[in-house]
Amino acid sequence: MDHPKRSRRRLAIAIVLVFAVVSVFVGKLVDIQIVRADELDKQSYDKRAIAVTTYAPRGSITDSNGTVLADSVTRYDITASPRNINTDRAATTVQGFADKIAAISKQDPSVVFTALTQHPDADYSLVSSAVTTAQMRAIVKLDLPGIYYVSHPVRTYPDGSVAGNLVGFVGTDGPQAGIENMYNSCLASTDGTTSYEQGADGVQIPGSSVTKKAAVAGGTIKLTIDADLQWFAQQAIAEQGTAIGAQSATAVILEVKTGKILADADWPSVDPNDVSATPAANRQALSFSAQYEPGSVFKGMSAAMLIDTGIGSPTMEATVPWSWKTPEGGRVNDAGEHAVERLTLTGVLQQSSNVGISMMGIKVPEKTRYDYMKAFGLGQKSAVNFQGEASGSIQPLPWDDQTKYNVLYGQGVSATALQVAGIYQTLGNNGVRLPLTLVDSCTKPDGTVTDTPSTSGTQVIASSTAKTVVNMLESVVDSGELASVTKIPGYRVAGKSGTAEVASHGVYTNDRIVSFVGLAPATDPQYEVLVTYTKPTTMKTSAAAAPTFKKIMTQVLTKYRVPPSTTPSTYPATTW
Amino acid sequence: MSSLPAYLPARAPREAQPTRHVEPNRHIEPNRHIEIVATRVQRRRRPRIVYAIVAVVGLFVILMAQLLLSIALSDGAYQISSLQSQQKNLARDKQTLTESLNVLQSPQNLAAQATTLGMVMNNSGSGWLRLSDGSVLKSPTAAGTSSATDPNGQALVTNVLLTPAVTAQQDARMSTPAAGNPATATAGSGNADVASGSIPAPNTH
Structure with a gap:
């Protein structure tokens, strides 16, 4: 009160100062809360929020019983942040780190040591890749500061090379072969993303999880294959293939009434777990990709043409020398020299006489034969449309003077093993050719089923013709040259052998492709087995393939509990 | 107040x-x-x-x-x-x-284990009866000494996942008879004796 003026000035200054300070704060507040609010909000969210890629597994491939042939499992990459490796807490040296990790991941300790120390200031270094869950847990248990792990899915094939030729494999760049590649759209999964906010201790803040995109698992492909049967067939052809020194072999087992491929064995076959161990040529399904001149197994089809057109009959007669000069001046020979024989068409099949089938089959016009061959599925890919499948080839009309005889016994024409199997499926199924199926269905995780194959067949020959031909083919197994190695006690079996010459550079060589195909039970065929060996060295006749046929067919009949035939084999007369 | x-x-x-x-x-x-x-x-x-x-x-x-x-x-x-x-x-x-x-449970492993135990594959031995008239359509036959396949002979149908560590894990879990059983002593080694016919006598308890 003594100095009112001074006092008032002081007050004024104080007020001005207070206002100045307050306005600075207000200005800053407005700037933070309103002007830059969005930007700052985002920055802070980004610090708290963790975006995570969520993985869904690639779909599995199973056999017809659900046995897993291909599956996705999780593997872990062990990574390090060399900057953060703290040896104090772990009370050991970096070398000690490396030794411990290497012992678990079965690596060279020096490699691990290099990974940990090469770039001491780096934040990331890959220590070991694709370790198993057990190894990852053991490494985590070591509790080494600065060591982390990243999970990622990998493909595994529990049955190894069983059906490896069909299943295919997935490489680092994605699916590369077989079903894995063909049905990738069904099997592939879609990665999702999710984000959540975390506190300082890394615990998720409740209610903060936001799924931006859900991960979608891949669908399951179910094959028509039976894994056990597939293994048996692979084992059987591998054993015999090794014994006769063959280059490769295939075995096909079909369910005649449905066209389902129950087994499709190739030897050698790839183990999808270790693709590099198999030469590139053997990484595919030979039964689909390899086309060859099938040889005498074609005679069954030629006989069917003769009977179906009404030109021939099971007892059609011919006088058959072992070597015959054709009217055009060419020559047709049988496999071995024999006396002149009076064979019926049935006898021609039983003896597998090239001369006999040429003499008779030539009576069917070329155009008709060509159309029949097309109708039997030759010269076109099967309904499976397998990766790398060959379509085989029929020479275009008109045929030259030799080809028109050769095609009757399966030379001068090429087919895949599956095409040959298709011919006998048609004969066994009352003349109705069904589309062959390898993939039964694709089932998506939500239960929708897609990729179910077509089952509509086409009538190629009359039902009666088919039955007659199958009956005639019983003569081969019952009393033909290979009867002793093909007859299955208790069952009536129809079959046909093939010993085809392999052409190279336009001439037939000494190499052979031997095969045997058969149907059982012959009275009402249920199953078909085709066995083929390419270029055997120690045994170059179909006698090499016949025992494997018998072994596999016996297994099939036992496995599927086919009742024995109640009557012995009877068939039309073979001679006259 | x-x-x-x-x-x-x-x-x-x-x-x-x-x-x-x-x-x-x-x-x-x-x-x-x-x-x-x-x-x-x-x-x-x-x-x-x-x-x-x-x-x-x-x-x-x-x-x-x-x-x-x-x-x-x-x-x-x-x-x-x-x-x-x-x-x-x-x-x-x-x-x-x-x-x-x-x-x-892969076929290779099952077959190899079965062979090791002295089993043979007898795929044509089953018999068939017809219940309607009681007739025997096919008489059963006992297994011979040779197997339809010889899975332990050579690793023909390979499976690189079947490592010795995996099979050892399995062997450890099987309650194998202790001593005196030649079949169990050679687990996984592809014993030729078993395949060629000398079936070891079962160690009956």
Whole structure:
């Protein structure tokens, strides 16, 4: 009160100062809360929020019983942040780190040591890749500061090379072969993303999880294959293939009434777990990709043409020398020299006489034969449309003077093993050719089923013709040259052998492709087995393939509990 | 508090009178007859202490409840977090076990193990009866010494997943008869004796 003026000035200054300070704060507040609010909000969210890629597994491939042939499992990459490796807490040296990790991941300790120390200031270094869950847990248990792990899915094939030729494999760049590649759209999964906010201790803040995109698992492909049967067939052809020194072999087992491929064995076959161990040529399904001149197994089809057109009959007669000069001046020979024989068409099949089938089959016009061959599925890919499948080839009309005889016994024409199997499926199924199926269905995780194959067949020959031909083919197994190695006690079996010459550079060589195909039970065929060996060295006749046929067919009949035939084999007369 | 204003006028004479205030009431007694007495209505309108207490306690309770709720919620977050990690671990366990089971049940392994145990594959031995007339369609035949296949002969149908470690894991779990059984002694080694026909005698208990 003594100095009112001074006092008032002081007050004024104080007020001005207070206002100045307050306005600075207000200005800053407005700037933070309103002007830059969005930007700052985002920055802070980004610090708290963790975006995570969520993985869904690639779909599995199973056999017809659900046995897993291909599956996705999780593997872990062990990574390090060399900057953060703290040896104090772990009370050991970096070398000690490396030794411990290497012992678990079965690596060279020096490699691990290099990974940990090469770039001491780096934040990331890959220590070991694709370790198993057990190894990852053991490494985590070591509790080494600065060591982390990243999970990622990998493909595994529990049955190894069983059906490896069909299943295919997935490489680092994605699916590369077989079903894995063909049905990738069904099997592939879609990665999702999710984000959540975390506190300082890394615990998720409740209610903060936001799924931006859900991960979608891949669908399951179910094959028509039976894994056990597939293994048996692979084992059987591998054993015999090794014994006769063959280059490769295939075995096909079909369910005649449905066209389902129950087994499709190739030897050698790839183990999808270790693709590099198999030469590139053997990484595919030979039964689909390899086309060859099938040889005498074609005679069954030629006989069917003769009977179906009404030109021939099971007892059609011919006088058959072992070597015959054709009217055009060419020559047709049988496999071995024999006396002149009076064979019926049935006898021609039983003896597998090239001369006999040429003499008779030539009576069917070329155009008709060509159309029949097309109708039997030759010269076109099967309904499976397998990766790398060959379509085989029929020479275009008109045929030259030799080809028109050769095609009757399966030379001068090429087919895949599956095409040959298709011919006998048609004969066994009352003349109705069904589309062959390898993939039964694709089932998506939500239960929708897609990729179910077509089952509509086409009538190629009359039902009666088919039955007659199958009956005639019983003569081969019952009393033909290979009867002793093909007859299955208790069952009536129809079959046909093939010993085809392999052409190279336009001439037939000494190499052979031997095969045997058969149907059982012959009275009402249920199953078909085709066995083929390419270029055997120690045994170059179909006698090499016949025992494997018998072994596999016996297994099939036992496995599927086919009742024995109640009557012995009877068939039309073979001679006259 | 409500009676405080009534005393104030009475304090003035106390200053003038140096007597000890042991008995002040006697001197102010004559003034009391002009005291303003609150009416019943006024008294009823006065704020009561109970309301204040209720309000304060209520506030406290709400704050406590909020605190507890928040503790419970964050505790739930920790529980969820721990359960999620437990679930992840169990899922990994399941996957690991499924993976090894799938490998162990592969045909190669089953066949090799069966052969090692001295079994042979007899794929044509089954018999057939017809129930309608009791006839025997096919007589069963006993297994011979040779197997339809020889899975232990050579690794023809390979499976690189069947490592010795995997099969050893399986052998350890099988309750194998202790000593004296030649078949178990050569587990996984592709014993030629077994395949060629010397079936070891079963170690019957």
